[in-house]
Structure formats: C-alpha cells, structure tokens
Amino acid sequence: MTPFRLFALPLLILTMLTPAHAQDRRVPASQSELRLSYAPIVQRVTPAVVNVYAAKVVQNHNPLLDDPIFRRFFGVPGQQPEQMQRSLGSGVMVDPSGLVVTNNHVIEGADQVKVSLADKREFEAEIVLKDTRTDLAVLRLKNVKEKFPTLDFANSDDLQVGDVVMAVGNPFGVGQTVTHGIVSALARTQVGITDYQFFIQTDAAINPGNSGGALVDMAGKLVGINTAIFSRSGGSQGIGFAIPANMVRVVVASAERGGKAVKRPWLGARLQVVTPEIADTLSLARPTGALVVKVVPGSPAARGGLKLSDLIISVDGQTVDDPNAFGYRFATRPIGGKVDIEVQRSGKVVKLAIPLEEAPDTNRNEIVITSRSPFQGARVANISPAVADELRLDNDDGVVITELADDGTAANVGFKKGDVILAVNGVKINDTEELQRVTRERSRLWRITVMRSGQQIQVTLGG
DSSP, X not given: OOSEEOOSSSOOOOOEEOOGGGSOOOOOOSHHHHTOOSHHHHHHHGGGEEEXXXXXXXXXXXXXXXXXXXXXXXXXXXXXXXXXXXXXXXXXXXXXXXXXEEEHXXXXXXXXXXXXXXXXXXXXXXXXXEETTTTEEEEEESSOOSOOOOOOBOOGGGOOTTOEEEEEEOGGGSOOEEEEEEEEXXXXXXXXXXXXXXXXXXXXXXXXXXXXXXXXXXXXXXXXXXXEEEOSSSXXXXXXXXXXXXXXXXXXXXXXXXXXSOOOXXXXXXXXXOOHHHHHHTTOSSSOSEEEEEEOTTSHHHHTTOOTTOEEEEETTXXXXXXXXXXXHHXXXXXXXXXXXXXXXXXXXXXXXXXXXXXXXXXXXXXXOOSSSXXXXXXXXXXXXXXXXXXXXXXXXXXXXXXXXXXXXXXXHTOOTTOEEEEETTEEOOSHHHHHHHHTSOOSEEEEEEEETTEEEEEEEXX
16 A cells, blocks of 8 residues: 555645745854744734535445345335535635635545635635646635635745745644644655646645645745645654645636636657666766657647657756656646757757647547446547547547546446547447447447556456
8 A cells, every 4th residue: 555645534734945035044043043933924824724624425335235135125225325425624715706726635526615714714615626637626715705815826946955834734623733844855756646746845744634735935925735645654754745836826827717627738749767777878977857759740849849769858947857847847837938948869958949739639529438338437538639648648549538437337347547448349449439339239248458557458348
C-alpha cells in the first residue's frame, strides 16, 4: 500500500513559504526577535480559510439481496437501505463574491456541499468546476450578497527551500488550526498523486481534514493548496505536499471565466525521462531534461520546430529536470501567444517558440454503452488530440473509456478509465458507433483486446 495519503474525508494541509520578494530572509539577531509572533499574519489569513463539508447518498449493497429466492424465503424487501456518506476538508476563498478553491477529492461524487466560514456561518455551495488532473475544484457560495475576505495569490516560483510557511485548515474536524514550518523541497515530481507532478514539500504539521486548505507565506499570500502527506500511520510525519499557487491560479481563472473545464495549452509531443544510460549516450553531465520521443504532425510542437530526439532543457528560462517539470511549466502558460523553450540538439542549444493552443477536440462522439455486454455502464469516446491529452494516451485513434458507472457491468468486470478498446470478437473498433453496434449483438463469449498503460491485454469474458 502506498504511504502517500489522499484523505477523501480530510486531507492534509501544507504550508508554504513567502516569495523571495515578499520577505527579508535572515537569521534572528537577538532573543527579542525570537519572541516575535506570527499572530498578525494569522489574523489576516484565517478569515479567508473555510471548512468544506460534502455528503453523498450511497446504496448499501448486500449480495444476498440480489437473489430473489433468498428475498422471498426470508421476507427481505428488495429495496436496499441508503446511507449518507460524509467527507470533511478545507478550502480557500479566492474571490470576494464567494468563490472557494479546494481539493477535488474532498467533494468528489458529492450530492450536497456546505462551506463553513471562520466566523461559524454556514452556506450551501455549488460545484463550479472540477479538475481531476490537478485534484482541484472550485465552489461558489449560494444566495450571498456580501463580499468575503480573500487570499491573494503569491508567485509560487519565487519560493525557496528554507522559506517559512504556515498551513491553515481543519485537521480531524477539531476546528480551524494553524501550523508552521519551512519549505522542505520544491518541484517534487515523483509523488504520483495527480497528472501534474510538481509539488511543494513542507514539514508543517498536516493531518486529515487539512485537504484543500491554505499554505501561506510570511506576507499572508497563498503559495499552495495542501493536498497530500507521506505517512505510514495516517497522521503527520513532517512530509506534506501542496499544489503550487501558479497552478491553482490557472484553475480558478477558468472558473471565473465560466468554464466547466480547464483549458490548457497542447504540446503535441511525447516526452521521456532521461535515464543515466540515455545521458551517457547523449554525453550529458547528468540525467536531466525531457527527451522528445514523438511529435504529432501539424501540432504546435511540430509547427514550432520541435524534433524527434530533441532534449528540452528550459521553458521561458526556467530549467526543466524531467517531463513532469516540463508539463507543469507548460500547463501554467495561458492560451494564446507563444512560449520560449530551449532544446539541446546535436550538442548545440537551440531556441524555439511554441504556439500556446488548445488541443483540437473534433469527433469525440462520447456515448454511454447501455446494451447487455461487458461494456454496460461505460462512457466511451473517440480519441481526439484533446482526449489523448486529457487521459495521457499514446494512441492517436480508437475508442477509450472515459468514465465508469459504479454499478455498471464494465466496472464490475475490471475495466478502467483510460482503457483503449482495440477489438471485440475479432472486430476492430475504430469509433464509438462501431463499439455500440458490436455490443448490441448477443454473444455467449466476449473476446476483447484492450490497451492499458501502453500494454496490450487479451480478455475473455462469459456472456
């Protein structure tokens, strides 16, 4: 079991540091300076940090109740009881009109969401936008006419290891709590929590319930949203992770524009980690950068001059250590204009300008399979460049599962989101209409070819 904890009820809250330009970094010079208090910063910050309560109705499922003979013999009603499942997290007010940012896992699947302010007032909230790729969600308070206190965004790229930060949230539901620590590390890319691996690490005490809370610097600005902890016990062990404010800003801006999904630039190239062996082949001093292993014809990467075997080493002057670092830097650039990147090509550094454009989403034709088959309950789509980018697929065409109903056959037999359906009963699946036609044909045996995480799998299921 992974020691990284994402608390769907409570998550952890991370603390971040103050930007370089916002604080004077120095060691305390006297005993009197050691007695200085964080209270003025806390008083400015805490009114903008909220508690988020989410609830959803779940159906209790007893397999014996599926048997009509069992129900008739024991007189058990066919309708199974419902249960209310609740989760708890934190959030940050980022717009005075009542816009709150939190973690997506805090409100995922919720039928009802409530937000409690620091002054104990409680409001119902609607989900404005969910972004699973960053594990962020934006809420809006309902039926409010007042202006609320907010936190301003800091430039998280100004953070330095050793900066002092504070985490604010609601750990274990005990009430609003403030902890402090330092930025332990930056640009953590091997955490494995979200699509965009580029986290701020802190040693501020973070515990379940802090998820979605604020990590602030000594200027009282938001430097990150606390998201996960590394823990073998479930509690704080001094290793927590926050989503950088520059990524949070992109998601919030999409919500403010009225978007239901976050619009990000599309590169149109596949990148690979530089291993020590590859570094030796390229005569690199150390294994760093993002190696280009595929360029989609006609994509922004192709039109910007990116070529196979190019080694990307910087984005807008910021060093790129691996593909995750590039993905974060590229994804936080606004649509429109261009981004400057540097690549190493044949031993020379080449500068390129890549257009910042959305991935085309033509002919997605997303449908839900309802016919009696192993795919019942699966939402599938044709693989457009946008779909491939969203699900991080290498395939350029075909049909992919984008969502699974919890009570559907597809989920029960083991299909997963991101599975690419290549063939069913010997029929090559080129589009969603083809899959729908094939699944309407009754069959006692289903032979299915699936591509999952780059590996082709043969599956045989009874009808």
